[in-house]
Amino acid sequence: MSLPKQHKVLYLLSKGGALAVQTVDVPSPGPDDVLLKVEAAALNPLDWKIQDAGLFTTAFPTILGWDAAGVVVAVGSKVDRLKVGDRVFVEAHVADSTRTFQQYVATPADFVAKIPDSLSFDEAATLPVSVTTALAGLYNPHEASKSVHLTPPWAQGGSGKYAGKPAVVLGGTSAVGQAVIQFLKLSGFSPIITTASLRNTAFVQSFGATHVVDRTLPRAELVQTIQKIAGGPIDLVYDAISVYETKDLGYEIVSSGGSLIILIPEHADNHKFPSTKDVRVIEAFGEFSVPENREFGAEATVEIEKLLQDGLIKPGIPEVLEGGLNAVQEGLDRIKADKVSGKKLVVHPQETL
Template identity: 45%
Template structure:
């Protein structure tokens, strides 16, 4: 496939500019890569934050998107585990040709997984970033990784070490929160307590939450409920999938001394809550399997992903498909920015772009 061919892409022409449909080159694979014709790409909060706040992207024009599923179009010379026509899911990266708000992308084969028949492309696209944000923060053993270094469910003791220990997940109905619940279950935590809007309670319980507390309750009320649900056991693992100032304060406050707290945004815990000698470990995660420090845990994750999905051990997010292909993404990002999305993942189909 020649790089002179072009494809439709959703492009940010300049820092804090406006998204527009444009063209980018169709990539060719390196020896260890596959080129994927993208059937579905999912939207994430980082996408609107890059456009609104000018976060960390310095090279423009910029193609967005880091979540995708599609069909293998071309296989690198050293790749043996994929062939043209395979249905796959993968996480993209913040530069071309690895971005996913376009019709084709390239990805290393070792961080790509086949989609089993029981999962649709739209569902599969909801998985990569949300799941990586949980898995890299929990199970990465690289000394440079932002991780609490738990044994992974696929490692010895990883599914039994935490048996009978409570887990507390704030923002359980967010994409990351849903995967945090499921990984807590695979790691053997119990009870698994999540905060969410109560209309999402059946969904979260189907994923493995044992209790759901109304996120609209005052922090003190939530704090008062927790010992009743844990039987007085200390909470040594908290995952804050929202990580705003108020959720971080609650998360840190309920965490037992010596426990671990994972945040998806920078630490904004009030200094007065941090007591000398409490030994509470706070980790700000960076959920992408492309970075060198996350690559090994990413390879291990993608080696188990197809089986987990096939057996129902991991369930994708509920999805809403946006109209008009890539052209529907900016409006979807605007809805996310205005907190108009709950319990579902917005997905676009690049091949449907006019």
């Protein structure tokens, strides 16, 4: 397969700065990597938070983008699970060469999952960050991982293991919330209670939520309603939004001795939890390339393929923005303004002019 020597990349020039498309050399895959032609890349709230505040980022210029779906166009010498022509999806990692707001990415093959024929590139691009974040926070068994250490549903005895145990997901219409709900269902949790706009009730129920509570209720009423539905101690709350308000709500809902999973660490936003009860706060980190996630990540990548193939998990709903990489800023502005609900914005890097 003939490959171009150069490609288009969307750079964030500085913290609080502009995005700019530039032409640079196509990255080369290492022996354990694959090179992907990115057909669809999804936008995440993390992208605008990096642009605005430099969240988790110290060096600029940098490349944003964490979700990609595309085609394998080259494989490293040690890669045997994937081949040129495979349709795949992947989450980006620390290195800019893996970030997805560009036309080609070089990324570790261990964490690249094949797309079933039933899914489009746009649908597959909604999956990587949401699925890896859900899985890492719930199931990673590594003692150093940021996880509840539940038994995965694909492991022996894992499917349905937690039947009868309530769980709460704050932000069920978010991409991460959708993924968490699906895995909680596979693990047997019930009831699965989520907060959302009531207009999205049927939507979040389609992923496995058993109860949908109006997210606009006054705080005290919201807590009371959730606790009444649970009918007993709530040992697991997953905050898929993780702003100050939802973090505090999750802490209030979870029972003493339970676990609250959040996405944004306290040191990153200066939020502080009270110490009024014994709650294990877990800062989920879905990047499979870090040492404590690598073994689980490689295992989970293979299992994700099977779950998708069998229809046991499904993607979110993509909304495609026209204009390739040039449309990213428009999309980030919409996400920041809370003007996206129940969908994941996607761009096609190959359409960039």
